[in-house]
Amino acid sequence: MTSPVPSPLPIDDALPDLRAALARAGQAVLQAPPGAGKTTRVPLALLGQVTGRILMLEPRRLAARAAAERMAETLGEAVGQTVGYRIRGEAKVSRQTRIEVVTEGILTRMIQSDPELPGIGLVIFDEFHERSLNADLGLALCLEIRGALRDDLQLLVMSATLDAAPVAALMGDAPMITSQGRAFPVETRWLPRPPDASLRFEAAVAALVRQAVQETSGGILVFLPGEGEIRRVENLLQGLLGCTLRPLFGAMDFAAQRLALAPADQRKIVLATSIAETSLTIPDIRVVVDGGRARRARFDAPSGMSRLVTERVTRAEAEQRRGRAGRVAEGICYRLWTRGEEGGMQAFPPAEIEAADLTGLALELALWGASDLPFLTPPHPGVLAEARALLADLGALGPEGGITAHGRELAALPLHPRLGHMLLMAGPAAAPLAALLAERDPLRGTPPDLVARLKAIARPGADAHRATIERIRSEARRLAAQVKAPRLPDLSPAQMAALAYPDRIGLRRAGDAPRWVLSGGKGAAMAAGLPLSGARMIVATDLDGDLREAQVRQAVAISEAEVRALFADRIHWVDLCEWSRRDGKVLARRQERLGALVLADRPWPDAPPEAVARAALDGLRQLGLPWAAPARRLRARIRLVATDAWPDVSDEALLARAEDWLLPHLANRKTDADLRALDLTEALRNLLDWDQQQVLDRLAPAHFETPLGRRIPIDYDGDHPAIELRLQEMFGVKTHPTVGTNRLPLRITLLSPAQRPVQVTLDLPRFWASSYADVRKDMRGQYPRHPWPEDPTEADPTLRAKPRGT
Missing domain, CATH: 3.40.50.300 (P-loop containing nucleotide triphosphate hydrolases)
Structure with missing residues (x-):
């Protein structure tokens, strides 16, 4: 040749x-x-x-x-x-x-x-x-x-x-x-103004294609994000005179894809996803119409779910698409956006390693025996850790993170490790389900019943996508040939699905709404009235990835007996003692659990005091520390004299180390009322060692001892520590009392015999020498039976009044 x-x-x-x-x-x-x-x-x-x-x-x-x-x-x-x-x-x-x-x-x-x-x-x-x-x-x-x-x-x-x-x-x-330059120059045509907001995306693309047909010659390549958009635009363009419409997307069989690449008798319009961005030269293409959107998979590690999102293309993708028009001749590229909008587009799309499920990568790294490979973009450590946790759950990794014999078998299969695990455990009988779960949904738009889809593979109905069914059947035959006898024979489809998704076994929540808590801890919901909406337990094989409560797109009902038979080694009784915010008290229960699922629940009346105390501590962290007056005064005293060596008594610091100082004082405190009545004084004082307690009592005493020997509490809450007492009780005091290392004067509120304030002072000797004379003049008339000496510094303190008639 x-x-x-x-x-x-x-x-x-x-x-x-x-x-x-x-x-x-x-x-x-x-x-x-x-x-x-x-x-x-x-x-x-x-x-x-x-x-x-x-x-x-x-x-x-x-x-x-x-x-x-x-x-x-x-x-x-x-x-x-x-x-x-x-x-x-x-x-x-x-x-x-x-x-x-x-x-x-x-x-x-x-x-x-x-x-x-x-x-x-x-x-x-x-x-x-x-x-x-x-x-x-x-x-x-x-x-x-x-x-x-x-x-x-x-x-x-x-x-x-x-x-x-x-x-x-x-x-x-x-x-x-x-390499400089492309094969042929390409003219770019932007929209003069943004498309009408009321116009659907597909209608706007179809209108731009019609414009391109009128203004140009040669084949047209139209970029759309997915098959759904391709089919809708195809319907809108049906009957376009002198044109042949050819869809092109990854899920098509090779014969249909080849048809899109082959020359046509009429002017060809290829409606394609990003599959046509690279490596392909499509004969006769002279024009590109770029819808400006791309569909990408986004993986959320905490939920363990991937979702497809439709996003604006990046400048790099737009340039790649534009180049398709210059492969065989001079071309024209129409863009469904204005020239001004281009500046707001991202430069490059994210690397898949930044947005994808890393379970397969984690398995390959374990098989290779190293994780420090020279990646252009290193995988996120948290996402990689989540992937390894799933692999450990599937038995692919051992306790130290090394790959197991089962993991090596998984790596050899052309499947996600979830589906590979299911296939190895359930054997060839699981091949149709593995192929189904690895493919696009053959019954899109129908209720989310996995069993209905398995039936459609066996006997396709009118609502089944025939090409997808054939791909699933072919792949199922190939997968069945790669595995041996089942390790767990005679499993139901629901049990097989549970092997692949042990973290997505759902138990119905209380109430009438079809809502489930999943064994992995997340939530799932389904529209009411669907065939599975009444199921007590399900296995959710496809979810939309919503972080609050994912919508179920594909699932199968499973019985508790099936779950118990499959996961008997993972079901354990758990003693649970925790604070209930809703009930405002400690709840002590014994629960039979599979992950986050509670299969049985009963009271735990003899919960140990330490467990109760720890639960109460959680409640205290929610409610905040109860600062009654004595404890509040003690904290103020500590702050007044504390140095760097003393404990931090802020709320944040105290709660952070509450296990060390507060836990012993929470025994038998089970309700929010018990916690609010808690006196922190003793526990707070015990934070100080003996020497610190002595310094505290000396420099910031809890009480002021009057000349009469009475002990009056000192209020340390304000700017100055303060006391209140009868004026006559301070007779003979010539030096103002102080506290703290800086000799902070007490704020003294001097009271009348009727216990009403007559003077507030930070300098008692100055008061005696100045304002006292005016106070004496006023008070002698009001309280003649009480002593008001001219020189209070030489008088004896007293709380007594003169006998009547004297």
């Missing part, structure tokens, strides 16, 4: 520099804009200087097949000779294959099977700007292999829009090669 002469592409000018960089450094980063031709040109250009095979990673199966077919066509060969591909469930390779295009997860399996990658001379990471989790892991593993096992292993990272400098730095300052 004669090889066709390839037409020139922009990447051709960069190839000599790329060859030289790889020959010199053994690794490189190639940055080439969309349409430059790097995917199909670079592997062929490097074939002559690489010893061994070239392995090129692609993020999607369709892109892997298309790239291999295009390179084979360039060589005038069939796929599987010099150029082949390997994707999940399909491979076209032979002994002659020198360039093997694979999806990213396959590289990880190859490395984990044989870390030296025998026979591989070069690994190419294509479209690395997509920052998939598998690509990040694959690069990290290859860098470690190159550093420890294979210094001859060559690495090449290729990207269209990624900032190449951080990748080059991660690779030890690898050479950076840049």
Whole structure:
């Protein structure tokens, strides 16, 4: 077969520099804009200087097949000779294959099977700007292999829009090669004003497509976030004169995807998700209509749930999409936003490692035996810890975090560890359920009954998505062939689901509403009136990820007997003594629990005093410390004389160490009334050692002893410690009393014989010498039987009055 002469592409000018960089450094980063031709040109250009095979990673199966077919066509060969591909469930390779295009997860399996990658001379990471989790892991593993096992292993990272400098730095300052320009120029057309807010997104996109049809010629590629939007826009464009509509999304079978790539008799309009952003050249496309939205998976570690969110595209994604219009000729890109809005768009999409479920990554790291790999974006420690906790729950990790034999089996399966665990435990009978849970819902829009979906796989009804059903059946057959006899035979579908989701077994909450508490501690709800809404227990296999109370999108009813049979080793009696905010008291119960589920509940009348005290302490932390007058005065005294060596008596500090000083005083205090009546004085004084207590009593005494020997409490609450007493009781006192290390004067309120204030002073000698004369003049007439000497400093203190008639 004669090889066709390839037409020139922009990447051709960069190839000599790329060859030289790889020959010199053994690794490189190639940055080439969309349409430059790097995917199909670079592997062929490097074939002559690489010893061994070239392995090129692609993020999607369709892109892997298309790239291999295009390179084979360039060589005038069939796929599987010099150029082949390997994707999940399909491979076209032979002994002659020198360039093997694979999806990213396959590289990880190859490395984990044989870390030296025998026979591989070069690994190419294509479209690395997509920052998939598998690509990040694959690069990290290859860098470690190159550093420890294979210094001859060559690495090449290729990207269209990624900032190449951080990748080059991660690779030890690898050479950076840049290809300038794209194949053909592309004109960008923005909206003159934002679309009408009342117009639905799909209607706005359809209107922009109609405009593009009128103003341009050639095929049109329309970017939409998902299949639902594609189908709705397709309906709106039905009957468009002279045009053929071709959907393109990841869940389609290969035949339908090929149809979207193939030439058409009429003008072609391809309605595609982000699957068409990279690696694919769609013949005859001259125009791009970008709806400006992308759908991403977001994982919430605390809830253990992933959810799909629709977001505005980033500038990098918009540029990538724009480049699709310039692959085969000059093109035009229509954008469903104004030019001014572009400045508010994010520069790059988040790396998948920042937003995805890391359970699979945690398993791969455990299998590799190290977690400190050179990641471009390191995984978040908290999210990784949650993933490891799930793996431990599934039996994939041991107590010390090392991988178990079961974990090694899980890693070998092409499934999420949850589903792999279910398949290994339940055997081939679980294969249809595993395939179903790994696929898109074949009965979208119907009630969330998992059993109905399993029935649809066996006998599809009118409401079933036939293509999805066929994919599930095919995958189920493949999975069934990979496992042996069940370790837990004769399980119901509900029990199988519970094996995969032990943290999502739901027990109905009190009340009529269909609401459940899940074994993992989160909440779930369902619309009333659905077939499962009356179930006491369920297994929720799909939730919307709402952080407050997730809505159930797919579930199966399960009986308590089934749960007990499956998780007998996890069900335990728990003694529970806790403070109930709602009841305002300590509740002591004995509960039979599976995670957060309470299967049985009974009183615990003989709860130990220490447990009651600790529960009461929780209540006290909610209510706050009860500062009765004696305790409040003691705290003020301590603050008056305290140094750095003394205990901190602020509320925050006292509550933080309450177990140390307060717990013994909470025995038998079970209600909020008991706690509010608590006198903290003794416990607070016991915080001080003996020497501190002596200093306290000397410098900040609790009482002032009058000349008559009476003990009057000192109020330390205000700016100055204060006392109140009869004026006559202070006769003969020539020095003002003070407290504290700084000799703070007491505020003395001097009272009349009728116990009414007549003078407040901070300087008693000065009062005697000045204001006392006026007070004496007023008081002698009102209280003639009481002594009012001219010189109070020489008089004897007294509380007595003169006898009547004297």
